[in-house]
Amino acid sequence: MHFDEILEHVGTFGRYQKLTFLIVCLMAVPMSYHQLAQVFLAPDTDHWCAVPELLEPNCSALAGAGPPDSTAYSRCMEARKNISIPRKKGKFLQCYRYVLDANDDVSGAAGDGYINETIKTSSNKTMKCDAGWEYDRSQYHTTVVQDFNLVCEKKDVPEVAQSVFFAGVLVSSVITGLLADWIGRKTTLFICLGVQFIFSLAIVFSPSVTAFVALRFCLAMANMGVFIMAFVIGTEFVGPGWRTFIGVVVECFFALGYMSLAVVAYFVRDWRILQLVGSVPIILFFLLIRVVPESARWLITQGKLKEAEAIIRKIAKVNKAKLPDQLFNVNDHIQEQGRTSFIDLFRMPNLRKRTFNIMFNWFVNAAVYYGLSLSTSSLGSNDYLAFFIGGFVEIPACLSILPFIDRYGRRILLCLYLLVGGFACLGTIFFAPGAGRTVVAMIGKFGISGSFCLIYIYSAEMFPTPVRSIGMGLSSMSARLGSILAPPLLVLRGVWEPFPLVVFGLLAITAGLTTLLLPETLGLNMPETIKEGEEIGVGVPFRLPHWRGWNHRVERAPTGQPYQEVQVDTNDNKADAEEWGGANEGGPEEVQLTENAC
Known part of the structure; x- marks a missing residue:
């Protein structure tokens, strides 16, 4: 059986998956805390x-x-x-x-x-x-800037330090993806957690700015690895009907870490203690990771059927589901030959073009996202409040995609969110520092946060399982190039204050338009082989969505096949309950009334 078919038997989002998902979601909180901590570790003060x-x-x-x-x-x-x-x-x-x-x-x-x-x-x-x-x-009692006198001739050192941090994330993006596809998701996650804890704690005792930058680089190599592995494990254990929900909720937990940083920083004005507070919670995950299983989907692609079956039967036991005596046979199981590498993403023409497009999209999303997140002090508002709002706005941004993503698809929504973010960034030209600019910048943050949430979901659905972690790693690497670009661009505010936001706006608009060249993945299973990844969207013509009412959605169909466009009787309470998973832990009931090729 196909793994998604197995999930139909054990439950596409049952009790076992919910527990696993909660644990990996919690790991996103300290990750975002450390990812953005330099805003309060090394702020620019008078x-x-x-x-x-x-x-x-x-x-x-x-x-x-x-x-x-x-x-x-x-x-x-x-x-x-x-x-x-x-x-x-x-x-x-x-x-x-x-x-x-x-x-x-x-x-x-x-x-x-x-x-x-x-x-x-x-x-x-x-x-x-x-x-x-x-x-x-x-406002800040002690900071990295104050301790190491990073002012005047050294005033650009904090921006360099932030770029070095993102360079560490870039290196991690390549290494983590390869490790995860070679030695497994759980093992890679455990390694990343260990490295994350060691270096986040070591930063507290930094004796010099050189040590601070070097230790932050090492922390960065683990930090993004934790997030990518948490996201991959979360999406690979659930059925297609829950992938969007998983992606959105993980991003919401990232936003919670973002917001918690502002709250903690408001009460903790010493940068070393602030760093320590973000390090301690990681200890908890060494206890919880024992509950997290290896990805059964990955084990199947590696030919480790006995290990995969043991995990699947454990899931079925916890979910109180029944399984057939035989899950796999030679005809059902398709195994990729040999080890995969990033080269496999570029061998076939369709997969190659999509990979480059996705990488560019990640590059732009990260550049604009971190450009807005790190420029809090330039908005002319209270640093803590503006930063908190910047984190808070990510939650409605991610949640706002839920009513539309399974009706109108990933592609058009990603395009629209990028355009909103881009035009809002351009709109800051017309506002002086203060409340007006903050509001427009937050609209831009709303758009780019929604697009960042979507691109995680979209990418995971488009990359085939044997190279999914490698693909996500390359995407993250591209994002880090964008992140590295953001701090130097912010320095150019000294030339013309709106200049960085103008650049970010133009990049977002360009990325939004190139998104339309990607295939739609709505209604398709995750590709299990590289061949399936090459064939996604082939023979499916492009069309713009149109309003079909709230009682329409698109159901899953086999990879490369036409979508199933479904109309649900909204007057039927039972159908409503089944649509939202209320009557079945396995997710939405599939009701096929019409078949329509998109």
């Missing part, structure tokens, strides 16, 4: 030259040793800057200070509760900071 003659304890003593955000402390610091720091266009310079001559007497600077800001230096000469920097700690 800074100015330290002037030894005016250093603390002046302000702390005069303000009653109040916290950095106290009014007295802030007024004292402002007065001290008025004496020692030159201005340009009304703003204090961050890398220059006044030269204090030997004749300058600043001993009376402190008096009557605050610095006497009427005291002036005898010269207007300026010099570069020679005694370090002071930082505005009203």
Whole structure:
């Protein structure tokens, strides 16, 4: 039997799959936390030259040793800057200070509760900071930038560090995909979890910025591996009717990690403790991974039928389902010969063109997604609130695809979400920093989050099982190239502030249009062989969807065959219950009324 046929017997989303799915979903939370943590580990904060003659304890003593955000402390610091720091266009310079001559007497600077800001230096000469920097700690008490003085000549180091992190994810994308298709999904997941925990904890003790960047690179190599393996395991254990649901919920858990980072960062203003908080939960997964099985779908393609059957029968037992005595025979089982590699994705013309198209789509999605996620401070709003909203908007973005994806397909929805994201990015040109730009940027984030959610589902359905992890790995590698591009593009805000978002918008619109060249996978089984992957969509003409009402959906059909377009009687409560899985853990009942080639 085909594996999807076996799932019809054991339940396409029964009790066993739900438990496994919950565990792999939870793994997405710390993954997104670490993926975006640098926003709060190394934020850009206001800074100015330290002037030894005016250093603390002046302000702390005069303000009653109040916290950095106290009014007295802030007024004292402002007065001290008025004496020692030159201005340009009304703003204090961050890398220059006044030269204090030997004749300058600043001993009376402190008096009557605050610095006497009427005291002036005898010269207007300026010099570069020679005694370090002071930082505005009203929002961030200690950061990587502050600890390692990544300002002035070193101001681009945080962006470089973020690009290096994404380079680590890029390397992981290739290695993880190959490992997963060679040694299995579960073993690869276990290795990635171990590496993720070791290096996420080591970052807490970084003695220098070099160590911080190197350790983040190593963390990145495991971080995306955990997410890809969790996603692959989640999708390979469920039937076709649940793949969309699985993809959406995994992305929602990613968004929960995104939002949790903003909440934790709001209360934890020390970057080392913030990093530690994200490391501890990983320990839990070493206990839970014992419950996660190896992918039976992968075992079948490797010819390990006894191991696959043992897992399938365990699923059937937990789901209280019955199985025939014999699951496999020589005629039913199709085994790929030899080990597969990424080259297999490019041997056949149709699969090759689709692979390049998908890789470009991932590249654009990641560039725009991380460009918007990492540019929180440029929106002119509260960093924590804007970041939290950016994570929150991903949940409705992903959930919004559910009513439409099984009626109108993956292709047209992916195109529309990319176009929404692209045009919203272009729309930020017309708004100054503040609430207006934040709203438009969040619309863009909504569009690109929905498209990112869709591209995971779409890719997993298009790549054949023997090279699915390799295909997802190559896609993720392309996404990392886009991620690496995002931080340097954000630096160009200094040339023209809207420039990065204009580039992101144009990329998203282009990707949306190229999506229309891909075949539709709605209603098709996952391809189990490379040949099936080559034949997806062959002989199926392109057509634009049209509104058919809420009581229509498309049911699954064999790979490469016409879809089954179905109309359900919405007045029949039983049919409604079966459509949403209420009467059957196996998912929607298949009701075939009309057959219509798309």
